[in-house]
Amino acid sequence: MRQAHTILRRWLAAERRGGAAASERALAELLAWLPEARPRPGFGDRVMAAAGLPPTYSAVAAPPIWLGRALVAVCLLLTAVAVAYLPALAMLVARQLTLADVLSAMAQSLTAAIDYLAAAMAIGKTFAALYEAMLRVVTAPPLALAWLSTLVFSTLTLRWLARLLSPQRSPRYVPTH
Amino acid sequence: MRRSATRETATIRDAELVRRALAGSGEAYREIVRRFERPVMSLIVRMVRDPATAEDLAQETFVKAFRNLRRYDPRRKLASWLFKIAHNATLDHLRKKSLDTVPLEPADAAGEGSWEVLSAPAAWAPDRRAESAELLAGLDRALARMRPNYREILLLRFREGLAYRDLAEVMELPMGTVKIQLHRARKQLLHELEKLGLAPAGAEAAKQEPATSRRVATKESPE
Numbered sequence: 001m002r003q004a005h006t007i008l009r010r011w012l013a014a015e016r017r018g019g020a021a022a023s024e025r026a027l028a029e030l031l032a033w034l035p036e037a038r039p040r041p042g043f044g045d046r047v048m049a050a051a052g053l054p055p056t057y058s059a060v061a062a063p064p065i066w067l068g069r070a071l072v073a074v075c076l077l078l079t080a081v082a083v084a085y086l087p088a089l090a091m092l093v094a095r096q097l098t099l100a101d102v103l104s105a106m107a108q109s110l111t112a113a114i115d116y117l118a119a120a121m122a123i124g125k126t127f128a129a130l131y132e133a134m135l136r137v138v139t140a141p142p143l144a145l146a147w148l149s150t151l152v153f154s155t156l157t158l159r160w161l162a163r164l165l166s167p168q169r170s171p172r173y174v175p176t177h
Numbered sequence: 178m179r180r181s182a183t184r185e186t187a188t189i190r191d192a193e194l195v196r197r198a199l200a201g202s203g204e205a206y207r208e209i210v211r212r213f214e215r216p217v218m219s220l221i222v223r224m225v226r227d228p229a230t231a232e233d234l235a236q237e238t239f240v241k242a243f244r245n246l247r248r249y250d251p252r253r254k255l256a257s258w259l260f261k262i263a264h265n266a267t268l269d270h271l272r273k274k275s276l277d278t279v280p281l282e283p284a285d286a287a288g289e290g291s292w293e294v295l296s297a298p299a300a301w302a303p304d305r306r307a308e309s310a311e312l313l314a315g316l317d318r319a320l321a322r323m324r325p326n327y328r329e330i331l332l333l334r335f336r337e338g339l340a341y342r343d344l345a346e347v348m349e350l351p352m353g354t355v356k357i358q359l360h361r362a363r364k365q366l367l368h369e370l371e372k373l374g375l376a377p378a379g380a381e382a383a384k385q386e387p388a389t390s391r392r393v394a395t396k397e398s399p400e
Contacts, residue, residue: 004312004313005312008312008316008375008376012367012370012376012377015363015367020360023363024334024335027331027335027363027366028334028335028336028338030316030335031316031331031332031335031336032336033313033316034219034313034316034317034336035313036215036216036219037215037218037219037222037223037228037231038214038215038218039214039218039232039235039236040232043210043214043232043235043236044207044210044211044214046236047210047236047239047240047243048203048206048207048210050236050240051206051239051240051243051244053203053206053243054203055203
């Protein structure tokens, strides 16, 4: 279906016949096919800021206030019940454990921690060796020169790009005229 | 709660919306922007042919409107009032650029840049996407080649649906001049479409036109 073409033909025919009403109807239909321009996202926020109005936010996920208060109350109640049972629970745990159990657990934890530390140091050593090798390569005069010139070039490019970005595109832009 | 407030503002009438905004409702201000950002932006971008400038001018339009909201006459259409502010802002911009009396771009390049922005295919309904992108690009190009005041009056009348009285107010012209300008604008659009090869030129078109349509024409009341 090529509806826009049909409308165009209808408008052209009406225009040539001199039928103003038919021509106006067809032209309105035709222009309705033109795409609509829309501003970039955040346009409303920028207008509100520029007009000095407080921002309004869409309340997509904002729960009602009473629901929040009810949730806080339930949490506080559960905490109070838990605190009341805490001493009894501690006593129960204390009755189940002996001093030997506690000491054995502590010793096991210490051994595990030492093992982890040794593993971490081994990984560190590997990285240190890698770093030294890379440093040797990078500090070689031709490579250092290339590296430095790339750094200077990218800094200059970034400065140029920053100048291209007009401050007027900022969300806080307020027309002064 | 807030969401229902937004839904509510979406259905209320323009005058009521302005009354609420003046009473301090931020949501009412937002709704005014939401309701009119696309028509205002669509008009301006087709006038200045630069999306970034158009957005700044659209922003300026709403800011000026909000600062002068007390001057709005609720008996008038809010859209017409906003279009008038947009018209003035656009005219000031074009005057500054000294482009108000000459075509805005060289004939070959007219409208290309803004068309890319306007025609983002993802924003279109699938049938429109599949259909006449080329024809619509040509139509937009023809509009770009028109005199700015003809282009504006054509868009306001036939795209935004403004009545003659509203057009006269927006463009600050007598009613008679509005009608004459509209007639000339239609003729210029036709001429530009012919130049772009989208409409067959006069004599050729007369040959193509079927006899039936000529018969219908004779029955039409004089306008």
